[in-house]
Amino acid sequence: MFTVVFWKGTAERAAKSAAQALILFWGLGDGLLSLWSVSPVDSLGIAAGAVVLSLLTSILSIGAGPVGSPSLVREQPVAGGSAPPAAS
Template sequence: MLTFKFWKGTAIRAVRTFAQTFGAGSLGNGLDLWHLDWKASLGVALGAAVGSVLMSIDRAPQDPSEQDVLPTSPEAA
């Protein structure tokens, strides 16, 4: 879990989750950026990103020789 590859993948997933959640919140407002509740939208997106990091840590392999953080197919689980 303390490898560069793990933390790089975790950061990429967290940024993607943040962007997707923030984008969905903005679209839910009809793209009315003047009346968008920025604090709420950013708070929800940040919470989703933190959740993503926690899920990555929870699912981290115990054996450092394992390549993937998450299984890529149902058979790998």
């Protein structure tokens, strides 16, 4: 948890979660044409909520996946017997 790699991965996940939540939020109702009627404060709240949830799930994933990673998914060997190179 105290590595640059962990926090880079966590930040990437949080940014993706915020973008996904905003796209979903903006797409509700009349679709993107109603985007102009959406409150910027509401949009910020939705994005912030997604970021907080993403950060919490990354932190709670410590120890479940690869060491130093915010992921729950362990690396699997590639067919042919060799594993992919570890991220540095």
